[in-house]
Amino acid sequence: MKTAPPIGAPVAAIDTPALVVDLDAFERNLCTMAAYAAARGLRLRPHAKTHKSAWIAAQQMAAGAVGVCVQKTSEAEALAQQGVADIYISNEVVDESKLARVAALARRCRLAIAVDSALGIERLALALRAAGGQVDVFVEVDVGHGRCGALPDAVGRLARQVVDAGLHFAGLQAYHGGAQHLRTPAAREAAIAHAASAVRSAQAALAGAGVDCPLVTGAGTGTFVHEAASGLWGELQAGSYVFMDRDYADNTSDDGAPRFEHALFVKSQVTSRGEDRAVVDAGHKSHAIDSGLPRVWQRSDLEFANGGDEHGILRPRGGRALLPTLGDTVWLLPGHCDPTVNLHDHLVGVRGGLDRGIVERVIEVDARGCVG
């Protein structure tokens, strides 16, 4: 059974492994990003694929966000069910039964969706007509990632199809996923300069098709300062800033971006000890490893080695370190927050720090496992 700790319990009482949010750091991150966007007159629509939590979405919107993004229809359904009122599915849906769900959902909250194909637009229009719903439609342009999105030249034709189908064309989806974790500011700046050039081409194609472009939306935690500086993007979708994973912290940053703090940790416990190692009860069923293994928090003298699905193996880095002993708590900083959160049913919100804090809130991961 997965039991959440009681509110008011000390950190020591949190069963391991557990995903713990440092609420003080989390709130500072919330405010920092909200202030950044407000100061520049930009809309903030944080990506909820990071946290999948209606409560966190509500905190973001209370701090000024216009709504949230999600990647999947089922994520939108789960968050809407918990009261999130403005959701953008920043991804393509072409399945007819799933589009029927999108159309049904559009009657329950303000909804937007991305398209990048004639077939997708055609089926979306049919589904909305059948259900009597309305959505904002963004045409996705491939700005350099080489994943989803139409070529800039094709955007005019697709936007024209959106308008002609009686749908509301809301603008361009322009997110460069591949740029977020480029290590140097110069590499990220160059990637977003390329993305900006693709956006300009797409805008020219829109003008050629006689379609106005109300908004360009995109950007992530690794690059948003560049999108913001371009003058093209009107809405930022950064999501990871609320938690800041190890991989984002590995980006070097003299690009003028505000600083965010690590706010998400795996609490683990030493359950086995050898002469040369301490084994903790958290493996890759507790944290995602797509962006590498976790780092041991505030113990740079310890190296986390892959112990498989259920274990982590700690060894002294360079051979010299006091290993934690049986029963000790070890805090891990996940390599990548989004898929780590998706492994857990709830996050444990702690106030007052990891050492002596108390459990203030259990945050449900409402859309955990909502991948469809």
Added chain:
Amino acid sequence: MKTAPPIGAPVAAIDTPALVVDLDAFERNLCTMAAYAAARGLRLRPHAKTHKSAWIAAQQMAAGAVGVCVQKTSEAEALAQQGVADIYISNEVVDESKLARVAALARRCRLAIAVDSALGIERLALALRAAGGQVDVFVEVDVGHGRCGALPDAVGRLARQVVDAGLHFAGLQAYHGGAQHLRTPAAREAAIAHAASAVRSAQAALAGAGVDCPLVTGAGTGTFVHEAASGLWGELQAGSYVFMDRDYADNTSDDGAPRFEHALFVKSQVTSRGEDRAVVDAGHKSHAIDSGLPRVWQRSDLEFANGGDEHGILRPRGGRALLPTLGDTVWLLPGHCDPTVNLHDHLVGVRGGLDRGIVERVIEVDARGCVG
């Protein structure tokens, strides 16, 4: 929302991404392993960390398994709750509150647990005394993985402590996780020869301490033929054989092991198409990538490239292949079953093949997310 398909629906109606079990292949795998163990007079106690499902545990036990293994206390609780009556936590627990749960669970089902430290034994004995429960206690010996387990020489002392604490010493836990995916039969045989030597040393230490060794338990899908041939192991813990992931299939096998079939697949759908690529709606929130990316099933001309958390990118291998088109179904063979199953709330059991089968059963992943 995560909605399971109705029983009797065609495969085409299964929403994507979904984790699908080919029930025909699954049942052949069940029978093959059960027959292998029975023919050699070996006990079979499959590892339920693979499937985390009480229904699959029941199928295994109906086919002759004596019970199942799990790795975590919460997994044992979840399976016991669903009626699994004989469970072995083949892992160490040292936390006092968790040991109180172990002791409570021991009053509800037949339970066993592994230990590898004096502290663990002491706390287990205290917890059992407080709750009035009984468990079988296996002392884990490190047989070469270098993760959990005592050195062979220390096993006599620990087993003596178990007995002196009034607990039931059930034998040795001897599993070599690191040997399972060594690619050649010779490498796996050598690793298990080393493990057997460690088991013999541990048995000598037990004899020196005047403690009988009722059973040696261990082995996985990659190596069990070697443990079986050794004459030392009396119980096999293989689990992945029910599903057979891509990584196990990548082992070469002229070691006389019975053949198992792939029985677990991710059903995905093409949601975006470029000139040179098809993008499917399954990324590493749908399948684990710790053992590498999935393979496209029966399409060796397509290469699956990492598309991040929510997407997979298919490209022609060597530049020549007919790419699937928008809306097409693409079946993926996960690199590693255990953490893939842990991402999903249910498995969709299909009878009659992936092409024209129907949904016969929705299999709950009862212990999904039970990592503590």
